[in-house]
Amino acid sequence: MKIEKAYNHWAGQYDTNKNKTRDLDKRATIETLSKFDFNTVVEPGSGTGKNTEWLITRAEQILCLDFSQGMLDKAAEKITSPQVKFIKTDLNRDWAVPNEFADLITCNLTLEHIKNLDFIFNQAYLKLKPDGKFFICELHPFKQYTGSKAKFDTEGGTEEL
Numbered sequence: 350m351k352i353e354k355a356y357n358h359w360a361g362q363y364d365t366n367k368n369k370t371r372d373l374d375k376r377a378t379i380e381t382l383s384k385f386d387f388n389t390v391v392e393p394g395s396g397t398g399k400n401t402e403w404l405i406t407r408a409e410q411i412l413c414l415d416f417s418q419g420m421l422d423k424a425a426e427k428i429t430s431p432q433v434k435f436i437k438t439d440l441n442r443d444w445a446v447p448n449e450f451a452d453l454i455t456c457n458l459t460l461e462h463i464k465n466l467d468f469i470f471n472q473a474y475l476k477l478k479p480d481g482k483f484f485i486c487e488l489h490p491f492k493q494y495t496g497s498k499a500k501f502d503t504e505g506g507t508e509e510l
């Protein structure tokens with residue numbers, strides 16, 4: 350299944366199914382980013398807004414980028430603040446974000462789906478303020494080396510992305 354379609358499918362249960370990686374990411378993100386101040390945030394691969402809900406307690410403006418309409422719809426159900434803008438886009442194309450916009454870019458559990466990381470780092474560099482921060486939280490490389498991937502259960506069995 351293509352990644353975008355798989356996430357549309359996963360969206361309905363993403364927040365509620367058993368997922369230790371998702372929960373650990375949230376803990377690590379809050380623990381780490383609590384140490385910094387930021388007002389303007391870009392969240393590539395924002396998903397259902399699991400981390401956006403906390404980020405909005407700290408930031409004035411958040412731009413959420415994701416290509417899954419299902420995940421974006423779930424996020425929009427939970428987050429109605431005018432300070433958050435959801436943008437449906439493929440991260441492999443130029444991000445619709447003003448240059449030097451962000452104090453913080455936070456990218457969580459998303460880069461495992463991206464082949465050309467150079468493009469992502471280049472966009473991040475353009476969109477960050479000169480003293481901005483880029484936080485990345487991903488599957489541990491050892492998990493990746495042993496073949497672990499994002500996955501969820503469906504009626505037809507486990508769907509691996």
Ligand SMILES: C[S@@+](CC[C@H](N)C(=O)[O-])C[C@H]1O[C@@H](n2cnc3c(N)ncnc32)[C@H](O)[C@@H]1O
Pocket residue numbers: 352353356371374393394395396397398399400414415416417420438439440441456457458459462463499
């Ligand atoms: C595992 S979810 C993580 C969501 C959220 N960051 C979190 O930590 O809960 C990965 C997200 O990245 C998005 N994604 C993956 N590849 C993408 C791409 N090329 N362009 C835009 N979004 C992408 C998926 O649609 C999905 O919402």
